Amino acid sequence: MAETLARKILKSHIVSENETDNVITIKIDRTLTQDATGTMAYLEFMSFGLDKVKTELSVSYVDHNTLQNGFMNADDHKFLQTVADKYGIVFSKAGNGICHQVNVERFAKPGTTLLGSDSHTPTSGAVGAIAIGAGGLDVACAMAGKPFLMVNPKIVGVKLTGKLRKGVAAKDVILYLIGKMTTKGGVNKIIEYYGDGVKTLSVPERATICNMGAEVGATTSLFPSDEITREFFALQSRSEDFLPLSADEGATYDENVEIDLSEIVPYAACPNSPDNVKPISELSSVKVDQVLIGSCTNSGYGDFVKVASILKGRKVHKDVSLAIAPGSQQVLRMIAKNGILDVLLSAGARILESACGPCIGMGQSPSTDGVSLRTFNRNFYGRSGTNSAKVYLVSPEVAALSAVKGYVSSPIGMDLDLFPQDVDYPTCENLLFKPTFKSEVVMGPNIKPLPKFLPIEKDFTAKVVISLEDNITTDHIMPAGAKVLPYRSNIEKISEFVFSNIDEKFSKRCKELGSGIIVAKQNYGQGSSREHAAIAPRFLGIKAVIASSFARIHRKNLINFGIIPIELDIEADMYDEINVKFDRNTVWVTNKTKNKEYKATNNLSDEEYELIAVGGLLNTF
Ligand code: MIC
Ligand code: SF4
Secondary structure (H helix, E strand, O other), rough: OOOOOHHHHHHHEEEEEEOOOEEEEOOOOEEEEHHHHHHHHHHHHHHOOOOOOOOOOEEEEOOOOOOOOOOOHHHHHHHHHHHHHOOEEEEEOOOOOOOOHHHHHHHHOOEEEEEOOOOOOOHHHOEEEEEEEHHHHHHHHHOOOOOOOEEEOOOEEEEOOOOOOOOOOHHHHHHHHHHHOOOOOEEEEEEEEEHHHHHOOHHHHHHHHHHHHHHEOOOOEOOOHHHHHHHHHHHOOOHHHOOOOOEOOOOOOOOOEEEEHHHOEEEEOOOEEEEOEEHHEEEEEEOOOOEOOOOOOOOOOHHHHHHHHHHHHOOOOOOOEEEEEOOOOOHHHHHHOOHHHHHHHHHHEOOOOOOOHHOOOOOOOOOOOOOOOOOOOOOOOOOOOOOEEEEEEEEHHHHHHHHHHEEEOOOOOOOOOOOOOOOOOOOOOOOOEOOOOOOOOOOOOOOOOOOOOOOOOOEEEEEEEEEEEOOOHHHOOOOHHHHHHHHOOOOHHHHHHOOOOOOOOHHHHHHHHEEEEEEEOOEEEEOOOOHHHHHHHOOOOEEEEEOOOEEEHHHHHHOOOOOEEEEOOOOOOOEEEEEEEEEOOOEEEEEEOOOOOEEEEOOOHHHHHHHHHHOOOOHHO
């Protein structure tokens, strides 16, 4: 039977299949972590008592917390470096770049499986890998050689035809698709691109598209590995990693989408959701205060070719602050070498470190009510560090032109290739370290031991501690940013910030009540893979989240830490008293305050039910 590429790679990695529960487990070849989720992942891995990782390759990146305000971040970096060296993990030091950008440049390999403790891990699908984002504990288990459990995904085939017009970018393609699919439309699906249009897109452009597949909640996204991929590997001096891969002729997909690239126009995702997509032409009256170019979505060399083509001979508008963060040291060196950096500086751009930076609220917060145009992938409420800011997600081309004009502007039709695209990438590996297995792990005082959790009872009563709407993001649940990120290795401290952007008293209320239930609507927990959005609520006594539906990674994180995710649409206000009873097949929920009863199928798989029964995955070791 003709197979899709995704199915072929999954099949070659399948370890077990449970058709009744519709779940599969797959072998994970490679892992990646970043510092903000990595410290927990490695504490978890160390608790297994192994002497080295069992994967063919594991890489630990430092890219999120590089502000080093206080000793905490630097201590985390030292911990990560010594753990990597001791347990056989490649270490990418702060300054080397954003994990996904560097991973595509130096490591991503066609046909392999990659599990990363970051939701944008699918970026590496650009070269035909199955690259999945997961919580730190799942990644720790993968490093210990355990297969990864997931819902057997549906494969969505996106047929690309035609060619992008001048001034239209890969970013516009994915914004268009997100607008169509919405932020919950991809849950438990893999998006596979195919068709004639594929060959018109470079690997970095494919990476942009795969990267933001995370915004529809997809398990992953991938492109075939073809001649364009071969050329990319050659420019990266790693031709030996190339392998041609594609779907079989006539393969059928579970769902079908067709995009004619020549019909795409420049788009923006408007505040405060990546699926609030509008054509740039409708936004020309929006005055801009800040423009940021960077993040794992759009910080490659090709992006800066476009940006510099627009900025050459022009000046940034006096009312706009333009800052750029090249995605990796490789990109920074390239633009420094061939004059692009000089063009950016002459136009008045501010240069930031090659790291996540403002994308995760580490600096560059906009002014009160400020309009910020970003080439990033998320514009969730509060994520920029300024709750009242209006963040728009755009292509580098739109960002650069708008920085010059002072208003949102469309670059359609502009000639944007004033600098060569095909350059030999400098393969600087001076910030990448192979393990020597010699280090002793160094743990600073802010790195606290993992908390221990008892199993929740199969019949319990607790109060609703917060009642929420649709599309609650992990940025709502467990904010990031410069104030909170330094506590990623300290659960007791970070738990004080749970829901703090929308409900300052949440953590105090939980402590007073001793236990609690969170109630929400559709797509609870969309966004990041941060398992802190599960561990910290568990630490505060949360026993269940009752929501109409859940985002994939967050649902798994809840289960991993012994919180039961109950899929049910219930009516409940704060302080309502709720009784929850469950067995393997059914969940009964009674709102005692409102005198209402509900019954639902317990849609945990056998493995997940076991985890809830023992109080989470860590209790199984
Ligand atoms: C994000 O983009 O939200 C992050 C920060 O990269 C997260 C990981 C984290 O919270 O550390 C993600 O996407 O998984
Ligand atoms: Fe970093 Fe932003 Fe990418 Fe997350 S989305 S990995 S914070 S650049």
